[in-house]
Amino acid sequence: MYALVDCNNFYASCERVFQPELEGRPVIVLSNNDGCVVARSQEAKDVGIGMGEPLFKCRERIRRHRIAVRSSNYALYEDMSRRVVQTIMRFIPDLEIYSIDEVFLDLDPLAGRDLETLCRTARATVRRWTGIPVSVGLGPTRTLAKLANRIAKRSPDADGVCTFPTDETHRTRVLESVAIEDVWGIGRRWAKRLHRIGIHTALDMSRAPATEIRRNFNIVAMHTALELRGVPCGELETDPPLRQTLVRSRSFGSMVSEWDDLSEAIASHAIRAAEKLRHENARAGHLTVFIHTNRFRDELPQYSGSGGCELLPPTSTTPVILARALAIGRRLWRAGFQYKKAGVMLSEITRGPTQGGLFEQRDERRDDRLMNTMDRINLKMGSGTLRPAASSFTPRRWTMNQDHRSPRFTTRWDELPRTR
């Protein structure tokens, strides 16, 4: 038996925890650069604000419905997410962190207990300790736990927790009521193709012959079909595997043309990517840099380029990654274009002992000590206190717009919430 705990309207709920005046009001949270809507409170959904909608297309509705607008505040959301997980762990320790606002729980070690009651207790405790409302769905597979979670969210009788029904009639009725495009793992493209072969609901999918799904789609879709039938495919990942890629990229606040500006953006991404890599105690064996112009401005000349290099030996040393990233970026840059975005990707990520480079001259242990010292100073004195001068120290054209960010209530001493 699995459970899925999903935070309701997570980013909007985080904003409300420390700004209770937002309670009952429609709230939306924007993507980086204040471009699109990425989270909505229930009230905002009710007045028709769509997921992913560009901000400039909903200005009028924002004014009309007095919608509260916030820039994304990941320092806050990540910290709140961590608190939610810690709380759940007190009740159900075997869990997989699936995303910033979802965890899967393995309930088998708790067999014999009243699982739904346990989940209700966990849910109430999360609300009390963190202020975040969550919904819980229980089921024999992760796909069915996801479905049960949907019901937990929508049906008032469920009161936030729902177990996928076991009796045949009820089970059939539920599966029949779920459109195929609402099943976890079925996106728009596949839904279209499934409709064409007569599969319209979760029930249809659960009854389709697995071999046919395998032949027409792939093994992932077949697993979905089996899971809808109650056959689990795949285990929970309770200790997370090493990531494969680490990307840092941003659209610019406004477009830039000059290499001096572009290089600062690339530098800042390289620095932050290396920092994150060290935080995870890992090294990367490959580096990719990419830049591109504004794809929405088709009247402007378009260009995009990417290039990479091996990092041998694998490294997390900022000066190494930074110098390589800038060298690649300089080769990619062409005069006469207005760039909108740049990014850095680290891959071939490893942990533990690494194969050294035969001709490598650097003293890696010295590098590690230096990075360690820099990270400790930044942890103590604040992120970015000590950093390479290649990134800028003042806002520039390329730095992102964030006009509505709330204080980082839980991670900055100078932004702690105050009573009024």
Added chain:
DNA sequence: TCTGGGGTCCTAGGACCC
């Protein structure tokens, strides 16, 4: 004027090996 960022997995096809 204004349009996000960060991930994973699978498959097909080509190059290459013995």
Added chain:
DNA sequence: TCTGGGGTCCTAGGACCC
């Protein structure tokens, strides 16, 4: 007329997820 069998590795592209 008929042209082996069994592999690996890499890449690009296409899905999907939050």
